[in-house]
Amino acid sequence: xxxxxxxxxxxxxxxxxxxxxxxxxxxxxxxxxxxxxxxxxxxxxxxxxxxxxxxxxxxxxxxxxxxxxxxxxxxxxxxxxxxxxxxxxxxxxxxxxxxxxxxxxxxxxxxxxxxxxxxxxxxxxxxxxxxxxxxxxxxxxxxxxxxxxxxxxxxxxxxxxxxxxxxxxxxxxxxxxxxxxxxxxxxxxxxxxxxxxxxxxxxxxxxxxxxxxxxxxxxxxxxxxxxxxxxxxxxxxxxxxxxxxxxxxxxxx
Numbered sequence: 698x699x700x701x702x703x704x705x706x707x708x709x710x711x712x713x714x715x716x717x718x719x720x721x722x723x724x725x726x727x728x729x730x731x732x733x734x735x736x737x738x739x740x741x742x743x744x745x746x747x748x749x750x751x752x753x754x755x756x757x758x759x760x761x762x763x764x765x766x767x768x769x770x771x772x773x774x775x776x777x778x779x780x781x782x783x784x785x786x787x788x789x790x791x792x793x794x795x796x797x798x799x800x801x802x803x804x805x806x807x808x809x810x811x812x813x814x815x816x817x818x819x820x821x822x823x824x825x826x827x828x829x830x831x832x833x834x835x836x837x838x839x840x841x842x843x844x845x846x847x848x849x850x851x852x853x854x855x856x857x858x859x860x861x862x863x864x865x866x867x868x869x870x871x872x873x874x875x876x877x878x879x880x881x882x883x884x885x886x887x888x889x890x891x892x893x894x895x896x897x898x899x900x901x902x903x904x905x906x907x908x909x910x911x912x913x914x915x916x917x918x919x920x921x922x923x924x925x926x927x928x929x930x931x932x933x934x935x936x937x938x939x940x941x942x943x944x945x946x947x948x949x950x
Contacts, residue, residue: 768806772799779819783828788845790831792819798833800848810848814841821864823872832872834861840874842888852888863903867910875901881915883927894925896932 770791779792782803789803796815801808817836824831830851831843840856843849857876864874870886881901883892899917906913912933913925920938925931 770801770806772808773797779822779833781822781824783824783831783845784826785828787828790822790824790833792822792833794818796835796837798822798843800831800843800845810843810845812841812843812848814850814853815839817860820860820862821874823864823866825866825870826868832864832866834864834874836860838876840864840872840884854884854888856882862901863905865905867906868908869910871906871910873904873906873913875904875915881913881925883913892927892930894930894932897923 773791773793773795774797775793775795777791778794779790781790782788783790787803788809789801790798791801792798796817796819798812798815798819799808800810800812812831812833815833815835815837816839819833819835821834822831829845831845832840833843834840834856838855838857838860840852840854840861842851842853844851856874857878857880859877861874861876864872866872871891872884872888873881874884875881877900879895879897879900881894881897881904882890885891894913894915897915897917899919899921901915901917901923903916904913911927913927914936915923915925916938917923922936922938923932924934924936926933
């Protein structure tokens with residue numbers, strides 16, 4: 698996971714018998730220290746519904762712990778499935794399997810907004826770059842845009858039949874979503890549909906904009922990452938999730 702400044706700060710993994718890290722995200726606090734938060738799933742008989750926020754020491758001593766938890770937020774009544782800091786690091790959004798979305802003050806853990814509008818599990822939360830708008834998507838098929846002054850809905854859009862699986866903002870304010878209908882949709886900053894890609898054989902599970910917002914990376918259920926050009930509405934390539942080793946590539950030269 699990378700910080701907003703681009704530094705690699707944390708890697709999520711799982712250890713047999715100890716549970717899985719469902720979500721990891723990073724931000725920088727006011728003092729310049731990195732923050733890392735993780736939702737952990739314990740063994741099958743006791744799943745965690747909490748959000749744990751901690752610090753990752755930039756230069757720990759050899760015997761010092763790598764991190765320290767300073768907040769544990771207990772509000773969700775079901776699994777926490779999505780987490781995202783606002784780009785300015787002030788707010789923290791969390792979404793749950795029950796369709797609940799909360800926004801917290803990142804430094805204190807105090808509740809800022811309880812966002813009610815989804816009827817099924819939250820599958821994606823994403824902030825606009827100015828931290829003023831939050832996009833949430835759900836298995837109910839809807840994308841909802843929320844403003845942070847009062848926590849009100851700006852737009853509720855039926856995005857994908859069967860459920861939305863991922864959402865991302867571009868630097869220019871465009872949005873991209875994907876869903877169980879095997880489609881990828883790009884939305885204008887006014888939330889009107891700009892482009893639709895629908896030539897996929899597999900369900901697209903994750904989408905993300907390129908740094909310049911001109912392309913979309915769409916990962917499908919089988920592990921293939923498609924590169925989509927927004928202007929031409931064409932697929933311009935694919936990235937293998939398991940590329941050949943350097944040695945094997947040298948042999949083919």
